[in-house]
Amino acid sequence: MAGIRDIAKKAGVSISTVSYALNGSSKVTEETRAKIKHIAMELNYVPNLAGRTLKKQSTNIIAMYVADFGGDFYSHVIDGVDQVLRANHYELIVGAGGDKSRALIPQRFVDGAVILDQAFPDRLIKSFAKQGSKMVVMDRELSGTNVHKVLLDNTKGAEQAIRALVAAKVDYYVFISGPSDSYDSQIRLQTALASLSDKTDAPVVVIPSDFTIEGGRKAAKKISNAHLKNVGVFALNDELAIGLYEALPELGYTVGKDIKIIGFDNDLIGHYLTPQLTTIDYSKHKWGETAAQTLIDMIKDNGQASNHYIETKVIRRGSLGEETVNHDQDRLSHF
């Protein structure tokens, strides 16, 4: 492992000259710089990040934390984050969850963090912030010094979902929720309940679930057991809706006819279901971009940073019944 000293020795100069030459300082002859660069190349020199970090107290690396890598979701968000960071000369690493990788933040191995992982405790975020680490959260109501939030506009999204569902003229309503500690689930459910009671007196059943396909299957059984017909379901995410699609046929329901479904997230799979799933869409990519930009603003400390909300819109497809479908917008809707 060649270091700066090896280069210095071989070039017959001091280590500071090497450092200057390699870091593009103008204090050095183009001639010596050339010589030094040549030798560095020969020796396969790579600067040791630990040494540099120790001195500079910054790494230009940003960490992002996600709950998992599954499904057609995180990839777009991460991509958005990555793109903006790259344009600003930051490097992105993604934490695969777990306690130890979270420690990279206070350990100063990263200059900042983007958090989209409900399992990342509020307590830790607050404590890191107090110690001066900059963070952007995408999954909770939390902001203050060193923490900003960039959230999905769950409220608007849930309202749009309810409006679409009410327009489908059903007799009963069912809301299937996510885990109780999910911020998204809480807001969507709360808004949906309020919004529905504004519009109709029809009965609504809430089925607590967990945002998984399996949860959707179980919910289907509950709906069937309650003998509900002509029912409108707001599945608070698309995975639940997928589970419904899997279980409903054998329970004697036909999606789009005696059961109308709207989801949330515009998961790619919804496009392949029959009938296609009506859902609430938003730009995952832009969400990521905005989060990254906010973090950069915080780090550069130019006073630009602020909290943000990401817009939602309805993707109308067959699951609410044929009459409401609009096929045109479909193909491009995943981004």
Place this chain on the structure above:
Amino acid sequence: MAGIRDIAKKAGVSISTVSYALNGSSKVTEETRAKIKHIAMELNYVPNLAGRTLKKQSTNIIAMYVADFGGDFYSHVIDGVDQVLRANHYELIVGAGGDKSRALIPQRFVDGAVILDQAFPDRLIKSFAKQGSKMVVMDRELSGTNVHKVLLDNTKGAEQAIRALVAAKVDYYVFISGPSDSYDSQIRLQTALASLSDKTDAPVVVIPSDFTIEGGRKAAKKISNAHLKNVGVFALNDELAIGLYEALPELGYTVGKDIKIIGFDNDLIGHYLTPQLTTIDYSKHKWGETAAQTLIDMIKDNGQASNHYIETKVIRRGSLGEETVNHDQDRLSHF
């Protein structure tokens, strides 16, 4: 940012005592240790990783590089990697692609790397290996000092696919390939061609493509333009097959009837297509586990490390025609 010196000062001891106390050395009274730990906690002390790394020359962090985070694929592989690393007290970070994050390897920011990204140049891997970095590759034929490979058994998988396709009794064969620089694609295509010519003299058309859904759509048009009927398609990955499913109906084809399709990868979406997609499956999770274990063996240098191949199997579903389907094994097949 409290450091080890702050603690020492406050405790009225030397910094070395603090270091010993915090690192569980037996050279220190339980009493002083308790006192020091208490103060450390009070000051929100977190060891600075750069300082520690500089001294210890290892971080216990492993990097994994993937091409992207999309689809129902990487999550399982990453999960397998993560699980094994965690059990061995290593931390996983995932590189979102891009030049700079690759530099983390020679910079000794990480103790080793798992590479599943065709865009990561061979040249770099070899050069890093020469400088002493340990790596496991999952996407190419490359091994030697400091590099081992853990590969999918593409050969066996392709043979299985061809055997299944031939059994479906078609008149023509079409192979749709991935990008020409993809190792997986190369092996699958090469094996498929050899295997088919062993079994039949029926004509085979090779359509070069790119492993994307869009690529599959385009391939469908080519098949239609060639006026092929009763054709058996080996889509070298499932995304291509999905593209076929999207485009074929409007071209007058019915999957499972006049066109039989087999894919590769067992993507989750294949389960939701009509008819369900027959495909080649393998344990993505185990693949990741094996790669991680191999890397750990290399780092611990216990002579255990070796190259590995991951087994494949056929998931029979409707796309080869009804008679070959076996529904039982389906639900559990994603893992």
Place this chain on the structure above:
DNA sequence: TTGTAAGCGTTATCAA
């Protein structure tokens, strides 16, 4: 233009 030397936060050797 180049060299000397201090210092970043930690660990580990040696002496007390």
Place this chain on the structure above:
DNA sequence: TTGATAACGCTTACAA
């Protein structure tokens, strides 16, 4: 059992 100190690889102020 504890403390003083060198060392890790690099950057940078200051001296030459």
